[in-house]
Amino acid sequence: MRILQFAGLGLFLIAFFTFIGSLFMGDYQMTEAVAKEVISDENHQALLLPELAPMIDKTYGNQFAFASDFQSTFERVNQAFKEQQQWDKVIYTDYTFSIVKASSIGYVADHGGRLFFLIFILGPIGALLYILPQLQLLGPAGIKNHHVFHDNEKNRGIIGIAIGTFLILFYIFLYWFEEYITNWTLIVDPLSMAMNGGAASQWFLYGFMYTIAIIVMGIRMLIKYRHNNYQMIRTGSVMFFQTAFAFTIPQVLAAMSLPAPDMKNMWPLDYSFFFDYRLNEMVEAGTIGFFMLGWGIALFAIGVPLFTYLYGKRWYCSWVCGCGGLAETLGDPFRQQSSKKLSAWKIERYLIHGVLVFAVLMTSAVLYTFFTEESQLFNIGSVYVSSFDVRGWYGFAIGAAFAGVVGTGFYPLMGNRVWCRFGCPLAAYLGLVQRFKSRFRITTNGGQCISCGNCSTYCEMGIDVRWYAQRGQNIVRSSCVGCGICSAVCPRGVLKLENGENNDASRMEAPAIILGNEGVTLNV
Amino acid sequence: MSHIVIIGNGVAGTTCARHIRKRSDADRITVVSGETDHFFSRTALMYIYMGHMKYEHTKPYEDWFWEKNRIELKRGWVKDIDTSGKKLTFDSGEAMSYDKLVLACGSKPNKFGWPGQDLDGVQGLYSYQDLELLEKNTHPPKSRNNRVKRAVLVGGGLIGVELAEMLFTRNIEVTFLVRESKFWGNVLPKEEGELVSRHMRKHHVDLRLEEELDEILPDEQGRVRAVKTKNGEEIECQFVGLTAGVSPNIGWLKETGIAQKRGILVNEFLETNIEDVYAIGDCTQFETPPAGVRPMNQVWYTGRIMGETLAQTLTGNRTAYRPGPWFNSAKFFDVEYQTYGDVLARMPEHVSQFYWEHPDGEKCIKIQFETATGKFLGINTFGIRLRHEVFDQWLKDGKDVQHIVKHLRQANFDPEFYRSHEHEIAEKWNKEFPNMTVSVKKRFLVF
Numbered sequence: 001m002r003i004l005q006f007a008g009l010g011l012f013l014i015a016f017f018t019f020i021g022s023l024f025m026g027d028y029q030m031t032e033a034v035a036k037e038v039i040s041d042e043n044h045q046a047l048l049l050p051e052l053a054p055m056i057d058k059t060y061g062n063q064f065a066f067a068s069d070f071q072s073t074f075e076r077v078n079q080a081f082k083e084q085q086q087w088d089k090v091i092y093t094d095y096t097f098s099i100v101k102a103s104s105i106g107y108v109a110d111h112g113g114r115l116f117f118l119i120f121i122l123g124p125i126g127a128l129l130y131i132l133p134q135l136q137l138l139g140p141a142g143i144k145n146h147h148v149f150h151d152n153e154k155n156r157g158i159i160g161i162a163i164g165t166f167l168i169l170f171y172i173f174l175y176w177f178e179e180y181i182t183n184w185t186l187i188v189d190p191l192s193m194a195m196n197g198g199a200a201s202q203w204f205l206y207g208f209m210y211t212i213a214i215i216v217m218g219i220r221m222l223i224k225y226r227h228n229n230y231q232m233i234r235t236g237s238v239m240f241f242q243t244a245f246a247f248t249i250p251q252v253l254a255a256m257s258l259p260a261p262d263m264k265n266m267w268p269l270d271y272s273f274f275f276d277y278r279l280n281e282m283v284e285a286g287t288i289g290f291f292m293l294g295w296g297i298a299l300f301a302i303g304v305p306l307f308t309y310l311y312g313k314r315w316y317c318s319w320v321c322g323c324g325g326l327a328e329t330l331g332d333p334f335r336q337q338s339s340k341k342l343s344a345w346k347i348e349r350y351l352i353h354g355v356l357v358f359a360v361l362m363t364s365a366v367l368y369t370f371f372t373e374e375s376q377l378f379n380i381g382s383v384y385v386s387s388f389d390v391r392g393w394y395g396f397a398i399g400a401a402f403a404g405v406v407g408t409g410f411y412p413l414m415g416n417r418v419w420c421r422f423g424c425p426l427a428a429y430l431g432l433v434q435r436f437k438s439r440f441r442i443t444t445n446g447g448q449c450i451s452c453g454n455c456s457t458y459c460e461m462g463i464d465v466r467w468y469a470q471r472g473q474n475i476v477r478s479s480c481v482g483c484g485i486c487s488a489v490c491p492r493g494v495l496k497l498e499n500g501e502n503n504d505a506s507r508m509e510a511p512a513i514i515l516g517n518e519g520v521t522l523n524v
Numbered sequence: 525m526s527h528i529v530i531i532g533n534g535v536a537g538t539t540c541a542r543h544i545r546k547r548s549d550a551d552r553i554t555v556v557s558g559e560t561d562h563f564f565s566r567t568a569l570m571y572i573y574m575g576h577m578k579y580e581h582t583k584p585y586e587d588w589f590w591e592k593n594r595i596e597l598k599r600g601w602v603k604d605i606d607t608s609g610k611k612l613t614f615d616s617g618e619a620m621s622y623d624k625l626v627l628a629c630g631s632k633p634n635k636f637g638w639p640g641q642d643l644d645g646v647q648g649l650y651s652y653q654d655l656e657l658l659e660k661n662t663h664p665p666k667s668r669n670n671r672v673k674r675a676v677l678v679g680g681g682l683i684g685v686e687l688a689e690m691l692f693t694r695n696i697e698v699t700f701l702v703r704e705s706k707f708w709g710n711v712l713p714k715e716e717g718e719l720v721s722r723h724m725r726k727h728h729v730d731l732r733l734e735e736e737l738d739e740i741l742p743d744e745q746g747r748v749r750a751v752k753t754k755n756g757e758e759i760e761c762q763f764v765g766l767t768a769g770v771s772p773n774i775g776w777l778k779e780t781g782i783a784q785k786r787g788i789l790v791n792e793f794l795e796t797n798i799e800d801v802y803a804i805g806d807c808t809q810f811e812t813p814p815a816g817v818r819p820m821n822q823v824w825y826t827g828r829i830m831g832e833t834l835a836q837t838l839t840g841n842r843t844a845y846r847p848g849p850w851f852n853s854a855k856f857f858d859v860e861y862q863t864y865g866d867v868l869a870r871m872p873e874h875v876s877q878f879y880w881e882h883p884d885g886e887k888c889i890k891i892q893f894e895t896a897t898g899k900f901l902g903i904n905t906f907g908i909r910l911r912h913e914v915f916d917q918w919l920k921d922g923k924d925v926q927h928i929v930k931h932l933r934q935a936n937f938d939p940e941f942y943r944s945h946e947h948e949i950a951e952k953w954n955k956e957f958p959n960m961t962v963s964v965k966k967r968f969l970v971f
Contacts, residue, residue, distance in 0.1 A: 140726060142858030146693045147575035150665040227858070229941035341586060445937055446912025448853050448862070450824045451535070451584040452568035457577050466584055487939050489576075491855040493862055493909035496937050 001133040008129025015123030022115055022183050026106025028066040029059045030099065038098045044091055051077050059105075067100050067179045097202070101182035108183045115187045120208075124216050131220045141227035143489050145458070153412070154333050160412035168409030175400040178202040195251035196260075210326060211247045215239055217329035224332075230484045230497070234318060238325035246322045259285050259292055264320050266299040268359035269426035271399055275391065276370050300426075305433055311499055312440025313430035314482020321426075323419055326408065327460065328483060331416025335460040335485065338415030344462055348421055348479065352428045355398055359425035362387075362394045398423065417460040421479060431478030439499040440482065441507050442475035444468060449494045455486035469494050476507055525550040526623035528838060529612065531602055533557035534566060535824055536805025537628030539831030540838075541595050547839040553594070554620070556612075558601035560652050562587060567824055569655045570686045574693045575665060579652075605780045607798045624838060627777070627788055627796075627803040628831070631770035631822060634679075638766075640740025645672075645748040646764040649687055661763055662694055672696050672762040676751045678737045679768025680707045685720075685856050687765045688729050699730040699759055701737055701751075713869050715879050716904055719888055720856050727857050740764055770822060772807040785809055787820055792844040794834045802838070804830035814845060823852055849919035850902070851912060859886055864915035865902025867892050875901065878925070878956060880949045882907070889949060893925035898960065900925045908945070909937035929953045930962040 035052060039045050051073050060066035074095070081089040108115060138144045153159040173181050178201075185192075185200040188208055192200035218239040225231035245264040253260035259281045267273040273296055282289035307315040317324045338344075365387035369375045375386040407419025420427050434440060442465070449472070455465035461479045465486045468475045475495075487495040500507070528544060530537040533555045541553050555563075568582040590597050598620070604613040605625070612620045633648020635641045645661050647654060663671045675691050677684045680702035688698045704710070706717030707724070724731055736754040743749040750760045772787035783789045783797040787809030794802050805827035813819045821830075829847045836843035853862045867890060871877060876895040881888040887907030893900050900923050903915065914935040918928060933946040950964035 140858055145574075145576040147665050149578050150575040228939065229943070230939045233941055443937075445909070446916065447825050447828075447851065448912055450567040451565040452571060453565060453577055453581045453584065454568075454571065457581045470584060484939060491860065492853040493860050493937060496909070497940060 001136055004133050005130050005137075008126045008131075008133075011122050011126025012130065013126075015119045015126060018115065019119045019123070019184070022108055022119070022187065023181060024062065025183065026104055026108045027059050027061055028063055028100065028103045029057060029105050030055055030066075030070075030103040032056055034102045035099070038102050039095055041093065044093065044095075047077060047089065047091065048074070063100050063104075063180050063182065066103065067096055070099055071096055096179040097182060100179045101185060101199075104183055104186055108186050112187050112189065116190070119187065120212065124212055127216045128219065131216070131223065134220070134223050135226075138224070143491075144224070145454075145489065148336055154336070156337065156413060160334075164409055164412040167411065168405055171400075171404040171409055174202055174206055175404060181205075192251075195248075196254035198254065207247050207250075210322070211242050213330045214242045214325050217332065218325075221329055221332055225488060228484075228488050231488060234484065235328065237319045238321075238328055241320050242322055242325045259289055261292060261296070262322065263292065263295060265322065266296060266303070266426065268300070268356065268363065268429065269321070269323070269424060270296075271359055271362070271394060271425075272391075274363050274366055274370070276366070279370060300429070304430060305437075308430050308433040308440075309438050312438050312480070312482050312497075313427070313434045313478075314440070314480075314497070316430060317420060317427060317481035318483045323403070323407070323424065324481065327411075327416040327420060331408075331411050331460070334411045334416045336415070336457050337411075337413060338417060338421070338460055338462040340456050340459070340462050340464045342464075348462070351422045352424065352431075352479075355402070355423050356425040356428035358394060358398065362390050365390050398425075415460050415462065417462075417481070420481065421461050427479070427481075434480070435476065435478035439501065440476075441498060441500065442468075442480065442486065443496045443498050443500075444472050444474060445492075445494040445496070446472060448492045450492055452491060454489040454491065455495060458485050458489050460485070465495065474507055525552060527552045527554065527621070528624045528626065529620065529622035530555045530626040530628055531557075531612075532628035532630055532805070532807075533560065533563045533597070534628060534630050534805060534827065535563075536630075536827035536831045537626065538563040539828045540626055540628065540804060540835050541831075542593070543832050543835030544838055545593050545595060547835065547841075551839070552596070554596040554598055554622075555590075556598045556600060556602060556620075558599065561597060561599055562590070564652070566650070569649065569652070570690050573655060573658060573690045603776070605777070605782070605801075607781055607801060610800070623800065625801045626834065626838075627782070627801065627807060628805045628827075629773050629776075629807045631806040632773045633683075633766050634769045634771050635766060636768065638678075638737055638740060640742060640748065640751075641766065643740055643742050643748045643764075644746055645762060646740055646766065648766045648770075649683055650770060658690075662691070662696065665694060667694070670695055674699060674759070674761040675763040675765060676701060676737075676759055676761045677765040677767050678751075679766065680704065680709070681711075681767060681769055682708070682854050683770075684765065684767035685724065685854075687767055688724065689727075689857055691763075691765075692727065696763070697728075697730065699732060699761065700724070701735045701753065702731065702733050703736050705734050707731070707733070709869060711869055713867065713871070713877070713890060713904070715881065715888065716861075716890060716906060717869075719881070719885065719906055720859070720861075722885060723857055723859050770806065772809070772820075774807055793837055793842060794830060794845060795837075802834055804834050816850070817845065817847060825851065849916055851916070859906050860909065861904070861906050862908075862910050863902065863904045864910065864912070865892075865900070865919045867902040867904045878929075878953055880945075880952050882945065887945070889945075891925060891928060898924040898926065900928045903928070911935045911937045926960050926962050930964060933964070933967075 035049060035056065036045060039048055055069055078090050149155050153163065181202060185202055185205050188200045188205050192198060192204045218235050221235045222232055241264050246262045250260040250262055272278055282293045318328055365377055369387040375388055377385050377387055379385065402423045403419050407423060410418045449469040451466055451470045453466050455469060459465050460483060461481055463477050463480060465475060482497055484497050487497060528551055530541055537555055541555050544551060544553055562583050563585065564579065564582040565584060568577060571577045572579055572582060600614040600616060602612050603615040610622050612622065631650060633650050640646065647657050647661060649658060663669060674697045677687055677698060677700045680700065684700060688700060691698050706714060707721045709717060712720065721731055737751055738754045739752045740748055741750045741752060748761065748764050750758050751764060752758050774784050774788055777784060781798065782801060788796060788803040788807050789811045790796055790803050790808045791811060792814045794804050796803055806822045810817060810819050826847060830845060833843050833845050849865055851864045855861065871892065874895055875892050877890060877892045879888065879890050889908060890904040892902050900918060929950055932949060933944065936944055938944065944967055946964050947966040950962055954961040
């Protein structure tokens with residue numbers, strides 16, 4: 001069994017380093033044909049091709065030099081127009097990603113299939129070979145958090161930091177330097193073609209890897225909690241929603257030339273839902289587009305209050321959501337790193353509700369512009385600020401930096417719910433409903449708590465569960481995503497996720513029985 | 525305003541301090557401990573060793589809590605108490621005066637005078653220092669050099685099972701010597717004892733029932749090398765865990781004039797024979813136990829409840845210890861155990877019982893009741909969680925056993941989507957007690 005695990009780990013590492021290495025394989029050469037194909041707009045061709053002439057047929061050893069040459073040429077052309085105030089000629093289409101990708105020559109371009117097999121087939125197989133033997137190695141089913149805090153990876157050791165660093169870099173390239181990772185998209189091009197008929201963007205690559213991560217690590221979760229039906233069903237749910245709704249259905253929709261949203265995602269997490277291009281796209285798609293628009297609005301306007309009232313925010317955060325899905329599977333080994341300090345909670349409250357306010361203001365500005373066609377909002381000194389600026393800031397700071405780079409990159413350091421806890425505006429909104437109008441609560445079991453601290457330690461949202469449990473008070477917190485792990489790790493059967501009467505008194509108060517002393521009526 | 529000094533920062537002493545502060549702003553409160561700077565959950569020591577948590581995770585309150593609530597913490601071992609001068613002396617020579625003194629000094633592992641019980645590599649497990657010693661006596665986690673290949677545990681109780689589980693995470697084989705014919709025989713009835721024994725054997729514990737320790741044998745360096753049992757068998761081992769229960773940690777109080785037998789003698793108000801000296805928690809013994817209370821109480825909950833009770837008395841509301849119906853819980857490797865009311869290992873003649881076990885052998889339920897009246901006395905469950913509040917009420921209301929079997933689902937506390945067994949339990953009940961049948965509906969699927 002151990003040998004199987006070593007083999008699996010070996011395969012996975014080979015796949016991983018091949019994945020990294022593929023970025024540095026091959027050369028880059030732009031032929032005239034490639035240039036004409038990518039820069040399909042004839043006006044742009046006329047403007048750009050003469051300037052690009054020195055680059056044509058020149059071989060570059062890496063994408064960095066190539067992209068840099070292309071971009072500086074491009075900038076020079078645009079700069080000239082700007083200086084001459086020929087605004088109509090300025091080119092706003094960014095061709096860099098496509099041109100770099102199309103100019104890649106050599107091993108990756110020629111042997112994409114081979115690399116795909118090595119990375120995306122053998123990698124997951126290796127990971128599963130590492131994970132599946134745990135069925136036996138972990139011993140009989142039960143809570144086996146052995147050595148979590150002795151473990152380099154799970155306890156902020158060098159491996160944990162390395163994983164975090166990789167994730168941070170990955171997200172930085174994904175969001176802002178996609179022209180450097182075109183080789184990765186080349187490798188998944190055939191899959192993309194088969195699924196949606198088009199070449200792979202970095203977002204296709206990301207969605208594909210995201211889905212693999214959730215499936216493979218979801219299997220790990222299923223093994224780890226095979227004695228716990230709540231965990232099994234919940235994990236199955238996030239695996240399903242990721243595979244079907246987030247990944248497969250949008251590909252099919254795209255293949256049919258329809259708008260291709262992730263229809264389980266919703267505003268304000270899906271912050272671009274009300275952006276002009278998305279609204280126009282839906283309106284132009286006819287009946288199905290209107291359905292998507294109505295569905296998207298109904299989800300947050302009716303779905304959130306209704307389902308959160310009935311089941312708490314868990315119905316979304318730990319059963320459906322993609323960010324939640326990744327956190328609960330890929331992120332599970334790091335859940336114990338979330339801070340339980342009171343000070344962390346104080347920061348959390350301001351941050352997450354601040355993001356919600358920002359999201360609402362940004363969306364209002366965007367809709368104002370959509371309906372009035374007036375984009376100017378206000379002036380800061382002599383600089384005027386448009387709704388496009390605001391949505392740009394939001395996209396950069398919240399959508400990319402917070403949700404991606406910090407949200408996932410800091411898994412090994414701050415736990416697997418950094419984004420969900422400190423930044424997600426949808427979680428804030430769901431949380432407000434959960435806190436003030438919901439049947440959901442975590443019930444504590446009378447006086448049975450021994451204050452051991454397992455519940456708090458393994459709470460990914462940083463809730464000090466024990467603080468409630470040891471005083472026999474139900475846990476009603478806006479941040480609780482209802483993952484159920486506190487209940488699973490409790491050695492004394494103290495915690496139970498429940499939907500009951502929405503009677504604020506019975507839901508929040510600490511019953512006196514807990515204290516177990518008939519002689520004392522305590523005003524806790 | 526008076527200065528209340530509490531010796532011991534375990535759950536009893538800490539709870540007492542907190543509840544005094546809840547009720548009184550003026551009193552000065554000092555909590556003394558030689559063990560650790562801050563209150564931690566003793567029951568979680570095993571999780572530190574196994575790597576589920578770190579020490580700081582076992583502290584129920586953040587370190588700023590004490591200053592904020594003006595609970596002074598004093599680190600040190602008290603050597604002597606002058607009850608007439610109301611003064612404590614620490615082993616450092618320091619002195620501290622008090623107006624009221626609370627002894628909450630806990631237990632220590634039993635040692636029954638076995639030859640070799642003080643050898644290197646032989647220890648009990650109770651305190652933080654015991655945990656540090658255990659780290660020293662065994663090898664680090666994931667070590668390639670397993671210094672300790674086999675451990676022998678002596679005495680079948682809760683701490684023994686926990687220690688077995690702990691040692692397994694360091695790849696140490698465990699032989700468990702239990703004097704009785706079944707595991708934890710003074711607490712668990714036969715079937716439950718067998719269930720636990722089976723579960724431990726599934727986890728590869730070499731469980732030896734009706735086997736007693738005779739002697740612990742040293743090597744040349746004075747370290748344990750083997751144990752000899754009463755049957756004359758020699759079991760090679762590099763570690764011995766003494767887990768035959770605990771007894772009050774009162775040896776250091778001998779000269780103080782505070783009355784004691786096995787524990788510090790207290791009345792139902794937790795007062796000792798000396799004015800302004802009280803005792804709570806593990807270290808106490810009731811001279812005349814209140815109705816339904818055992819003379820010695822050495823579990824987490826009783827310590828906590830005593831702490832709450834005494835805080836009332838110390839703040840002007842003299843209150844007797846009335847803990848309500850008994851309850852307890854534990855976990856044996858992967859199987860959780862809960863109990864409410866009184867389930868007796870040796871059943872008196874006027875009591876009947878009902879037992880149901882799941883085919884997988886890891887879930888069971890045991891109910892005892894008065895034969896003549898049908899009055900429900902207590903319940904044990906393994907692998908099924910029950911709601912404390914519901915059983916507390918049923919016990920206080922004196923419900924009969926039929927009510928319990930019929931309404932068991934109301935008390936179920938298992939996580940959502942777990943299979944529930946109330947229907948099967950009732951079916952078995954109806955077969956065994958055909959003149960007291962109940963009807964319980966089957967649940968559709970898991971709902």
